[in-house]
Amino acid sequence: MSVSIATTKRVHVAVGVIMNADEQILLAKRLTHLHQGGKWEFPGGKVEKGESVTQALARELKEEVDLTITDTSSLMSISHDYPDKQVLLDIHWVTCFTGEAHGLEGQEVKWVAKSDLQNYDFPEANKPIIDKILES
Ligand SMILES: Nc1nc2c([nH]c(=O)n2[C@H]2C[C@H](O)[C@@H](COP(=O)(O)OP(=O)(O)OP(=O)(O)O)O2)c(=O)[nH]1
Numbered sequence: 001m002s003v004s005i006a007t008t009k010r011v012h013v014a015v016g017v018i019m020n021a022d023e024q025i026l027l028a029k030r031l032t033h034l035h036q037g038g039k040w041e042f043p044g045g046k047v048e049k050g051e052s053v054t055q056a057l058a059r060e061l062k063e064e065v066d067l068t069i070t071d072t073s074s075l076m077s078i079s080h081d082y083p084d085k086q087v088l089l090d091i092h093w094v095t096c097f098t099g100e101a102h103g104l105e106g107q108e109v110k111w112v113a114k115s116d117l118q119n120y121d122f123p124e125a126n127k128p129i130i131d132k133i134l135e136s
């Protein structure tokens with residue numbers, strides 16, 4: 001007899017660590033009805049079929065926080081299993097962008113000094129990202 005094990009597809013997410021000229025980082029608060037709702041995140045979202053990670057990042061940052069990004073560099077990737085969802089976060093530094101940040105999906109957005117990041121509640125997967133930013 002064969003046993004089938006339920007497997008869920010890992011969700012590939014493009015994530016931007018956006019830093020401004022004052023070395024502040026843009027955080028957005030996940031809406032409560034979403035996965036990991038109420039937690040603070042770095043803006044980003046799912047990579048769609050046929051898109052590169054950079055294309056997805058540019059699209060998501062425009063859709064979510066109204067920024068046009070002009071330069072990015074890879075920071076790290078994190079594969080994380082939540083009890084209810086498996087994610088692969090593809091995280092990029094964003095240091096060149098134009099526009100003013102607004103939460104276009106009704107979410108709160110905030111520029112936060114690096115030294116204040118530890119006072120925010122992030123999803124579990126984000127711990128290595130925070131460590132990396134603090135090292136930089
Ligand atoms: N954007 C972003 N997502 C993160 C971070 N940390 C982390 O675990 N995630 C997870 C939460 C979600 O499961 C997933 C991001 O998905 P998403 O933002 O595209 O999707 P969503 O939950 O808004 O759901 P959907 O309605 O678009 O399907 O990655 C982070 O710092 N930024």
Ligand SMILES: [Mg+2]
Nearest residue numbers: 043044045046
């Ligand atoms: Mg999103």
